[in-house]
Amino acid sequence: MQEEQNYNFAYLDEQTKRMIRRALLKALAVPGYQVPFAGREMPMPYGWGTGGIQVTAAILEPEDTLKVIDQGADDTTNAVSIRKFFQKVAGVETTEKTEEASIIQTRHRIPERDLEEGQIMVYQVPIPEPLRFLEPRETETRKMHALEEYGLMHVKLYEDIARHGHIATTYAYPVKVADRYIMDPSPIPKFDNPKLDNSPALQLFGAGREKRIYALPPYTPVKSLDFEDHPFETQTWDEPCALCGATDSYLDEVIMDDKGTRMFVCSDTDYCTTRREAGHVGPDAQAVGEAAE
Amino acid sequence: MYVAVKGGEKAIDNAHRLLAETRRGDTGVAELSVDQIREQLKLAVDRVMTEGSVYDPELAALAIKQARGDLIEAIFLVRAYRTTLPRFGTSKPVETGKMRLERRISATFKDVPGGQVLGPTFDYTHRLIDFALAAEGEPPRAEAREDFSEETLAAPHVLDLLAEEGLVERPERDDEAVPGDITRHPSEFPMDRATRLQSLARGDESYLLALGYSTQRGYAKSHPFAGEIRLGRVSVEYVPEELGFPVEIGEIELTECNMINQFAGSKKVAPQFTRGYGVAMGHGERKAMAMSLVDRSLRAVELGEEVKAPAQDQEFVLEHCDNVQATGFVEHLKLPHYVDFQSELGLVRRMRQEVESNLAEAAE
Amino acid sequence: MTVQELTPGFSDPVRDAAVSFRCLLNAMSRPGLVRALPVQPDCPAPFNAGATVIALSLLDADTTVWVADSLASPVVTAHIAFHTGAKPVATVGDAAFVFAPIAELPELLPQLSIGTPEYPDRAATLIALVDGFGGAEERRLSGPGIDGNTEMAPIGLNAAGWDVLAMNAGLFPLGVDTFFAGPSSVAALPRSTRISPNAA
Incomplete structure (x- = not known):
């Protein structure tokens, strides 16, 4: 793709990059703490991943290979749009293969394949403050983090248990980082929460509209909040991926017709494709193959 | 039959x-x-300049x-362009008291030095x-006004006349202070008035x-x-470091409003009127x-x-006044959320099952 | 100082800054791990390459800086002023970035800004110049960014220095974050790293 000459490498000017870089270093030094940063207006709307894009732009070097996913998929429109943006303004290599990527920018998922040392995950974050829905005021939530006063969060989760018999949070499930800060893992399904824990990859979080950056260094303990008598648990499915037969991946439900027929397929498109290329076959793979022809 | 959603790139190009x-x-x-x-x-151009925070009618x-x-x-669009512009420095505060007036009205006095100048206004049109x-x-x-000349069209602020008597507070003035910059520093609460005014100036008009x-x-x-609404042109002055004295780098049109509000006074301060301040690029009276x-x-x-009212609550007012942020977050709901929705779907199904089995047990 | 005497900055500013920052990011994300510098700019004496790279990568007009007298040669002062525009401050406790030789760490570190409970990010970053790694005083490190534990021994960091750093770690989430800047490599020790005596 033609590299855009009218903008600086990776779009942002050097002063903005330095400001973000300084924030990233402090975010690493205090894992899980949200560092305020002077987020800039980006050429895509707030809510489309401006925080993640600014973080990626600030860490990107010309030799990087970038993967962008939205909902786990490389081919969703927003993932395509962000990937094209970086091809255009940074001229970097892009890939859909998780193992080939040095930087993976994501919205709402963590790839199924285990991440490796040296890889960097960049999460797009809409509301970075895990306490925001319990307390709308920044002045108050900031105090709560300072004092490590997280009782309100436990009360909320416990109310869930009292009402429903279990915790009723399924995504953006709060975690405690290195036994200190409660952190919002971005709206990933809680299925992905265990992947945050002690990951060999570096994980960076950018919230553009709310102007916050936070980070998890590799090998950082990340614990999903729970109670002794109600331990944290992830989602499970009764059936495997219809296409590749995986039983260990997060499945999307696809409505097939107006009679309520449904099928379940991997949300991680690279994971599913790689498995199918290796010869794994799901129960509906043949039917789908025929229909596509 | 299931066909994977491919070809996002092509779809975007076509769109x-x-x-x-x-x-x-x-x-x-x-x-x-x-x-x-x-x-x-x-x-429309003026509103886009004001909320886009760039004085450039052509660009707007x-x-x-x-x-x-x-x-x-x-x-x-203007904001995203603005953020890529290099920054040479900060101008001197503009002297709106020396504004070359196109319009100037006061609701608090029948006549004021310099006169009431209606200018181009919808105010007394019949909306037919x-x-x-x-x-x-x-x-x-x-x-054309017969007495039209640069000199006669400048007039002192109406509120300055009241301030002479101590009836209205004097605006804080500090020419030396380095102004805050909401585009370069993340917001922090409580926010000082100068920074609040910056947020409000680019805040959504509606x-x-x-x-x-x-x-x-x-x-x-x-x-x-x-107290006074004025519309007109003011000089923008800048002090280049190598010169050390201000030079005029251009002229911009501004609308300024000084609102007078009651203040009961306290044990220490005698009752006096207080001010609310508003300013917009170009002609933006409502704003x-x-x-x-x-x-x-x-x-x-x-x-x-x-x-106790929403309009008095800094965090509420200022965190939600930026329409570029607001429209982004509201409209981002269009983006796919099916992974999270799947999570919720699973949860609701499970909870419904639990309720149904509880009801069934109770019925037995 | 004339333009001729001024040490040049990065030769390819955008690219050099990008790869240098990645090196610093990697260092800060894996405390104790020594990272080779990806670029070797000309250094204004007595700054070494590590200190020069950090200054050129992180400082600008939006940052405050304090340089120890022992390092503040005219060429260093001019280098920072010309290439970064960082604002020098008189009191070390007011500086966001502090450059000092490793020998001054024990005395200096307790004077630096440690941030506030509500804004722990407002703490200083100390850049301690070292001759390299593999020194006499080794300590065991553990905490975020470290798989189990690791050892570190910046040359010139004595027992008193380690004691001060251990006290600093005890302040977490407040505290100073340190880069050890060598002539060809850097390593980081954020406040989150726990320091214990070497097992040996």
Whole structure:
């Protein structure tokens, strides 16, 4: 793709990059703490991943290979749009293969394949403050983090248990980082929460509209909040991926017709494709193959 | 049968082409020029400059054209452009007291030194659709003021006259202070007034209008009087480091509103009027007035008033006044959320099952 | 100082800054791990390459800086002023970035800004110049960014220095973050790293 000459490498000017870089270093030094940063207006709307894009732009070097996913998929429109943006303004290599990527920018998922040392995950974050829905005021939530006063969060989760018999949070499930800060893992399904824990990859979080950056260094303990008598648990499915037969991946439900027929397929498109290329076959793979022809 | 959603790239390209085509509309109708927008849709251009935070009528007009008349989209375009501009320095504060006036009215005095100048205003028009405009005729020329000259069209601020007597507070003034910059520093609460005014100045006009309106209807003690509204041109001066003295680098049009509000006084301070301040680039009276009402209501803490209305709540008002942020977050709901929805779907199914089995057990 | 005497900055500013920052990011994300510098700019004496790279990568007009007298040669002062525009401050406790030789760490570190409970990010970053790694005083490190534990021994960091750093770690989430800047490599020790005596 033609590299855009009218903008600086990776779009942002050097002063903005330095400001973000300084924030990233402090975010690493205090894992899980949200560092305020002077987020800039980006050429895509707030809510489309401006925080993640600014973080990626600030860490990107010309030799990087970038993967962008939205909902786990490389081919969703927003993932395509962000990937094209970086091809255009940074001229970097892009890939859909998780193992080939040095930087993976994501919205709402963590790839199924285990991440490796040296890889960097960049999460797009809409509301970075895990306490925001319990307390709308920044002045108050900031105090709560300072004092490590997280009782309100436990009360909320416990109310869930009292009402429903279990915790009723399924995504953006709060975690405690290195036994200190409660952190919002971005709206990933809680299925992905265990992947945050002690990951060999570096994980960076950018919230553009709310102007916050936070980070998890590799090998950082990340614990999903729970109670002794109600331990944290992830989602499970009764059936495997219809296409590749995986039983260990997060499945999307696809409505097939107006009679309520449904099928379940991997949300991680690279994971599913790689498995199918290796010869794994799901129960509906043949039917789908025929229909596509 | 299931067909994976592929070809996002192609779909985006096609959507962009379709957008360009729709923007142009019927090619049998002459295309709008940027000049036409700048000259004939000036109030839209002015709003885009104000909320886009760049004084550049040409750029704002182009943005309006590109945005198909969607002003928030145009403001977004201007902001995204602005953020890439290098920054040479900070101008001297503009002297609105020396404004070359095009319009200047005060609601608090029948006449004021310098006079009431109506200028170009909708205020006393009858809102009847003017079908003559559809016929595209040339409008009649307005009669020039006989005493028109640069000198006579400058006039002191009305509120300064009251301030002489101590009846109204004097505005804080500090020419040496380095102004805060909401585009370079993340917001921190409580926010000082100068920084609040910056946020309000680029804040959404309709949002500030509704909040200002709420203060008039009892959600905050307000009792405002429009002390003065002025529209005109002011010089922008800059002190280049190598020169050490100010040079005029240009002229901009501004609308300024000084609202007068009651203040009961306290044990220490005699009763006096307080001010709310609003300013907009170009001609933006509604914006400047609404802003001055909200500026005043946000001073509640400083003036020892009880904070109980939305318009008095800094975090609420300022964290939600930016329409580029607001529209982004509201509209991002269009993006796929099916992974999270799947999570919720699973949970709701499970909870429904639990309730049903509980009911079944109870029935047995 | 004339333009001729001024040490040049990065030769390819955008690219050099990008790869240098990645090196610093990697260092800060894996405390104790020594990272080779990807670029070797000309250094204004007595700054070494590590200190020069950090200054050029992180400082600008939006940052405050304090340089120890022992390092503040005219060429260093001019280098920072010309290439970064960082604002020098008189009191070390007011500086966001502090450059000092490793020998001054024990005395200096307790004077630096440690941030506030509500804004722990407002703490200083100390850049301690070292001759390299593999020194006499080794300590065991553990905490975020470290798989189990690791050892570190910046040359010139004595027992007193380690004691001060251990006290600093005890302040977490407040505290100073340190880069050890060598002539060809850097390593980081954020406040989150726990320091214990070497097992040996």
